[in-house]
Amino acid sequence: MRVTNGARIIAGTALLALGLAACGGESSTGGAAAGQPVRMELGEPQKLFYPGDTTESEGAEVLGAVFAPLVSYDENKQVVNDVAESIKTTDNKVWTIKLKPGYSWQDDAGTPLTAQNYVDAWNYAANQDNAQGANGFFSRVEGWADLNPGEGKTVSTKEMKGLKAVDDTTFKVTLTKPFSQFKTMLGYTAFYPLPKAAFGDDGKITDAYAKQPVGQGYFKMDAPYNKGTSQTIDLTRYDKFPGEKPKFDKLQFKLYTSAETAFNDLRAGNLDIHDSLPPSAVASAKAELGERYIDQADAGVGYIGFPLQYNKIYSDIRIREAISMAIDRKTIADMVFSGTRAPADDFINPLLDGYRQGACAVCTYDPAKAKAQYAAANGPKTLELGYNSDGPHKEWIEAVANNLRANLDVQVSVKPFEKFAAILDELDAKTYSGMFRMGWAIDYPSAENYLTPVFSTVAIKTGSNYAGWSNKEFDGLLAKGDAAATQKDGLKFYQQADDILIKDLPYIPVYFYRINAAFSQHVKGVKINLLNQVEWAQVEKVA
Amino acid sequence: MSRYIIRRLIQAIPVLLGATLLIYAIVFALPGDPIAALAGEKRMDPNIVAILREQYHLNDPFLVQYWYYLVGLFRGDFGTTFAGIPVTDIMAGKFQVTINLALMALVMEAIIGVGLGLYAALRHGKAQDSLVLASTLVLISVPTLVTGFVLQLLLGVKLGVDFFPVAGVAEGWRSYLLPGFVLAGVSIAYLTRLTRTSLVETLRADYIRTAVAKGLPRRRVVGRHALRNALIPLITYLGADLGTLMGGAVITETIFNLPGIGQQLFSSVYLREQSVVVGIVTVLVLIYILANLVVDLLYAVLDPRIRYE
Numbered sequence: 001m002r003v004t005n006g007a008r009i010i011a012g013t014a015l016l017a018l019g020l021a022a023c024g025g026e027s028s029t030g031g032a033a034a035g036q037p038v039r040m041e042l043g044e045p046q047k048l049f050y051p052g053d054t055t056e057s058e059g060a061e062v063l064g065a066v067f068a069p070l071v072s073y074d075e076n077k078q079v080v081n082d083v084a085e086s087i088k089t090t091d092n093k094v095w096t097i098k099l100k101p102g103y104s105w106q107d108d109a110g111t112p113l114t115a116q117n118y119v120d121a122w123n124y125a126a127n128q129d130n131a132q133g134a135n136g137f138f139s140r141v142e143g144w145a146d147l148n149p150g151e152g153k154t155v156s157t158k159e160m161k162g163l164k165a166v167d168d169t170t171f172k173v174t175l176t177k178p179f180s181q182f183k184t185m186l187g188y189t190a191f192y193p194l195p196k197a198a199f200g201d202d203g204k205i206t207d208a209y210a211k212q213p214v215g216q217g218y219f220k221m222d223a224p225y226n227k228g229t230s231q232t233i234d235l236t237r238y239d240k241f242p243g244e245k246p247k248f249d250k251l252q253f254k255l256y257t258s259a260e261t262a263f264n265d266l267r268a269g270n271l272d273i274h275d276s277l278p279p280s281a282v283a284s285a286k287a288e289l290g291e292r293y294i295d296q297a298d299a300g301v302g303y304i305g306f307p308l309q310y311n312k313i314y315s316d317i318r319i320r321e322a323i324s325m326a327i328d329r330k331t332i333a334d335m336v337f338s339g340t341r342a343p344a345d346d347f348i349n350p351l352l353d354g355y356r357q358g359a360c361a362v363c364t365y366d367p368a369k370a371k372a373q374y375a376a377a378n379g380p381k382t383l384e385l386g387y388n389s390d391g392p393h394k395e396w397i398e399a400v401a402n403n404l405r406a407n408l409d410v411q412v413s414v415k416p417f418e419k420f421a422a423i424l425d426e427l428d429a430k431t432y433s434g435m436f437r438m439g440w441a442i443d444y445p446s447a448e449n450y451l452t453p454v455f456s457t458v459a460i461k462t463g464s465n466y467a468g469w470s471n472k473e474f475d476g477l478l479a480k481g482d483a484a485a486t487q488k489d490g491l492k493f494y495q496q497a498d499d500i501l502i503k504d505l506p507y508i509p510v511y512f513y514r515i516n517a518a519f520s521q522h523v524k525g526v527k528i529n530l531l532n533q534v535e536w537a538q539v540e541k542v543a
Numbered sequence: 544m545s546r547y548i549i550r551r552l553i554q555a556i557p558v559l560l561g562a563t564l565l566i567y568a569i570v571f572a573l574p575g576d577p578i579a580a581l582a583g584e585k586r587m588d589p590n591i592v593a594i595l596r597e598q599y600h601l602n603d604p605f606l607v608q609y610w611y612y613l614v615g616l617f618r619g620d621f622g623t624t625f626a627g628i629p630v631t632d633i634m635a636g637k638f639q640v641t642i643n644l645a646l647m648a649l650v651m652e653a654i655i656g657v658g659l660g661l662y663a664a665l666r667h668g669k670a671q672d673s674l675v676l677a678s679t680l681v682l683i684s685v686p687t688l689v690t691g692f693v694l695q696l697l698l699g700v701k702l703g704v705d706f707f708p709v710a711g712v713a714e715g716w717r718s719y720l721l722p723g724f725v726l727a728g729v730s731i732a733y734l735t736r737l738t739r740t741s742l743v744e745t746l747r748a749d750y751i752r753t754a755v756a757k758g759l760p761r762r763r764v765v766g767r768h769a770l771r772n773a774l775i776p777l778i779t780y781l782g783a784d785l786g787t788l789m790g791g792a793v794i795t796e797t798i799f800n801l802p803g804i805g806q807q808l809f810s811s812v813y814l815r816e817q818s819v820v821v822g823i824v825t826v827l828v829l830i831y832i833l834a835n836l837v838v839d840l841l842y843a844v845l846d847p848r849i850r851y852e
Contacts, residue, residue, distance in 0.1 A: 044802075044810075046581065046626055047626040047627070047628070048626070048627075048628065055582065055583075055585075056583060128590055128591065128594055129594075131591050131594045131595050131598065132591070133581070133582060133587060133591070135588050135590075135591050136587075136588040136591075139588075148588075148590055150590055150593075151590060151593040151594055151597065152597075226632065226636065227628050227632065227633060228628070228632050228633035228634070228635065228636035228637055228802075228807075229632075229635070229636030229639075229802075230636075231711060231712060231713065231802055232713070254711065255800075255802065256710070256800050257796075257797055257800060257802075257806050257810075258797045258798065258800060260692075260798075261695075261709070261710045261797070261798060261799065261800045262710070262800070264695055264696065264699060264700050264709050264710065265699075265709045265710045265711075265800075267700045268699045268700045268703060268709045269703070270708070270709060270710070270711075390813065417574075418573070418574055418575070419574070419575050419580070419813070420575075420584055421574070421575030421576055421579050421580050422574040422575045424575075424579065424586070425574065425575060425576065439584055441584070441585075461589070462586070462588065462589060463586060464585065464586050
């Protein structure tokens with residue numbers, strides 16, 4: 001009989017352990033005690049960190065805490081100087097940037113920030129030999145072409161002609177053509193400076209620097225980030241920072257691969273800020289968190305595009321308009337996306353200056369008119385709609401297909417692609433002839449950024465103009481906007497360009513993205529800015 | 544004995560070569576440009592894409608690329624990701640996590656599975672036996688995804704049990720308890736049933752009757768005579784399962800946010816990172832081969848009639 005007892009003990013202990021632990025509940029949830037950092041959710045960054053090569057949002061979030069930008073954006077969506085004391089131009093072509101005094105690098109000596117640090121960083125990022133992801137951002141600077149002669153050709157210089165440090169705190173940027181929105185761009189990650197110490201003897205950025213970048217912003221990284229092993233990125237407030245400092249002293253980015261898991265961690269009290277709630281969590285987050293749930297506009301736009309360049313079946317504008325009117329954007333935003341998207345009614349996102357509510361009249365759901373117009377234009381009897389199945393697109397694409405089937409009386413086949421790159425490959429090769437899903441997230445908060453990179457003629461080759469749509473008048477208006485005396489004047493032309501888009505519909509806007517974020521009871525004052533980054537100076541810990 | 548082991552290890556070489564070639568070819572055949580995938584949904588500067596493609600030999604034909612990879616491998620260089628990070632760095636950290644997780648799961652399988660099986664076998668035909676059988680059936684039929692989320696929500700969020708961290712590996716071995724159990728779940732159930740059946744059968748064998756008739760205490764009959772023989776199929780199962788646990792941890796690792804090899808494999812396939820995928824698979828194949836070797840050697844320990852020469 002002793003054997004049986006033994007067996008019972010073995011089998012029982014494991015279950016008992018589970019049971020006992022379960023009974024011990026409600027004891028204490030992991031709280032943010034006095035010494036606890038503010039903990040923020042982050043996806044695993046793809047690369048190591050340095051300004052010119054960090055083009056993805058996760059790395060940018062970290063750099064945003066370590067570096068201070070030249071400009072930032074205020075509550076009224078306007079550009080305001082941050083590290084820059086003044087940014088002056090008379091012709092929108094030559095820009096003189098003067099730095100505020102007092103900024104220093106987070107090294108032991110507190111080396112002062114100089115204008116040359118910007119010149120070095122930008123020249124490095126713009127050089128094709130360094131193959132930096134953000135290289136294209138410097139293409140408007142005079143001399144960029146010398147650093148980018150093309151594949152297989154050698155770069156003869158290391159400096160752009162249009163970039164000169166005048167003295168320790170002033171530098172001058174000359175563009176090839178006037179660009180009224182240039183100032184707006186300067187808040188982007190690619191335009192951060194680099195300290196002298198970042199470069200090795202070979203002139204390249206060292207691995208050590210990329211693992212633990214030394215910045216001139218709010219926080220200093222405590223330890224190198226080792227991709228593969230590091231599960232957190234810990235930072236400490238940099239007390240020599242001259243601007244408005246954060247009100248707490250420790251920040252920790254926690255790496256997650258699943259947004260659902262991160263949300264559970266937040267509910268369990270092990271995470272303080274989560275800025276990318278999945279749709280599945282949104283319903284419960286609203287009810288459970290109340291004021292600690294944030295729902296605000298995000299600058300992205302989702303479209304459906306037409307391959308106008310090589311497929312003639314969509315060439316009649318009445319057909320494109322009818323398709324647009326047949327889509328019930330509101331229901332899709334509310335039901336399919338549980339309110340994590342908003343119905344689109346312009347090509348410019350409401351988050352920015354330049355958006356006009358209801359600008360796109362044919363973006364309003366009007367099934368009767370759509371059907372009549374489609375029939376009048378003798379639209380094709382079968383349509384194809386492609387999307388990438390590696391993102392959350394299947395449901396809304398199916399919903400759109402159903403709208404078209406029901407309202408236009410056509411057959412619609414839905415074609416999934418394994419990944420977004422596969423659609424783009426086929427569009428480049430002109431082998432896919434159906435409609436396709438497309439999206440755009442801004443690089444810098446200017447209405448111009450919704451137009452030039454996606455719809456201009458040059459963007460067919462170098463940008464995201466997969467429709468292959470080209471319109472001289474549109475290009476001309478963009479150029480006028482770029483050359484305008486002020487940003488406000490520029491906006492007028494951009495809106496006129498936007499009108500042409502709405503008239504011509506190379507893509508149809510379907511939804512605007514939204515940010516769905518949440519924070520724990522251990523913090524308050526969480527605000528997310530136009531660049532989707534948390535405003536660290538506003539966050540406070542709750543005792 | 545040592546000759547047997549060496550022979551087995553030499554046999555592993557063609558297996559490894561074949562596996563790497565196969566995986567490399569599969570990842571190569573995936574659609575989309577891996578460099579473009581680096582830029583997410585945006586188009587990278589075409590000039591920079593061209594330069595990066597050149598740098599990573601992506602313009603060369605498949606066999607040339609594979610040759611570059613193999614040459615590197617023989618020098619002990621697993622290559623780098625397309626973001627320039629050495630694959631060995633990535634693997635080192637991730638494998639540690641997955642090995643911890645797999646071992647935790649294996650220990651749980653062995654203790655709970657064999658324990659419950661033993662319990663049921665000794666009460667063969669009684670109510671407790673049926674109860675064990677029914678509960679293992681439930682465990683088998685509920686997918687890992689469900690057990691994972693339910694346990695996480697129940698223990699971590701609703702009850703707030705600090706003993707089981709909701710996610711991450713910051714709490715040391717405790718971090719692996721819950722994910723280990725979830726990962727082991729289905730295997731525990733199989734192992735319980737396997738143990739029960741195997742033991743019930745063995746207990747009916749003639750030599751057991753002899754042992755009982757000799758008047759040996761029951762503990763000795765079950766422990767030394769029956770269990771030892773019944774263990775052979777169990778060891779086979781556990782050995783094969785180690786490989787499955789290492790490779791099949793994607794879901795568990797994602798739910799509990801463990802930065803392990805499963806997650807890495809998933810994201811690397813997605814990004815078409817040949818060198819990472821092949822590197823991981825190579826190590827996984829090695830682990831599988833070694834685990835099977837250990838299993839084979841254990842047979843000889845359990846049953847001295849089995850000899851390797």
